[in-house]
Amino acid sequence: AQTVTQSQPEMSVQEAETVTLSCTYDTSESNYYLFWYKQPPSRQMILVIRQEAYKQQNATENRFSVNFQKAAKSFSLKISDSQLGDTAMYFCAFMKQGEGGYQKVTFGTGTKLQVIP
Amino acid sequence: AAGVIQSPRHLIKEKRETATLKCYPIPRHDTVYWYQQGPGQDPQFLISFYEKMQSDKGSIPDRFSAQQFSDYHSELNMSSLELGDSALYFCASSAIESTIYFGEGSWLTVV
Numbered sequence: 001a002q003t004v005t006q007s008q009p010e011m012s013v014q015e016a017e018t019v020t021l022s023c024t025y026d027t028s029e030s031n032y033y034l035f036w037y038k039q040p041p042s043r044q045m046i047l048v049i050r051q052e053a054y055k056q057q058n059a060t061e062n063r064f065s066v067n068f069q070k071a072a073k074s075f076s077l078k079i080s081d082s083q084l085g086d087t088a089m090y091f092c093a094f095m096k097q098g099e100g101g102y103q104k105v106t107f108g109t110g111t112k113l114q115v116i117p
Numbered sequence: 118a119a120g121v122i123q124s125p126r127h128l129i130k131e132k133r134e135t136a137t138l139k140c141y142p143i144p145r146h147d148t149v150y151w152y153q154q155g156p157g158q159d160p161q162f163l164i165s166f167y168e169k170m171q172s173d174k175g176s177i178p179d180r181f182s183a184q185q186f187s188d189y190h191s192e193l194n195m196s197s198l199e200l201g202d203s204a205l206y207f208c209a210s211s212a213i214e215s216t217i218y219f220g221e222g223s224w225l226t227v228v
Binding site: 033035037043044045046047050091093095097103104105107109110 | 148150154159160162165167173205207209211213216217218219221222
């Protein structure tokens, strides 16, 4: 079974600064997908960024980028130029194709990020 | 672009009543997931369906049942509601080797 670990329950960052959220996972699979989701106070689950395991290049979406280390099974999220709207709970997620073709998803326990003005 | 649609968005029920939540996945998505998120908690996986068949089961109480219909929409039925069932219920959908997209959630309050 896959496990996803987010070792930082809470973090804070000054506005305009950079912060990195960590995520590690455990799997014996070679093909899989990794995601970061953001859940602001509105509680909506919003996709931040996605990484395919077969791609060596780290994914980037505007101010959000990842550091994907496949051998180390690490998938950290870097937020640059932090904004007040980045205040949210961030979930790391792992997805592999399960038996029968469906996708099995495992979430981490989340990191609560507070951006301080 | 079409998103995952959940209804109703808010629901208030009394203890021991029954509630039904509906989910309409993104077109051409073949997998539907249900999650429950209590106040201040992480989303807990309940159940998933792939091509209208149950594909995985998590911490879903026996009082709850779900199914996916021929048009791929899914319904989560909750009976004998308890106060502890008050939560935000997410539906999500995905296609093979694609991203999982979440609906905006259905807020259930049991009084």
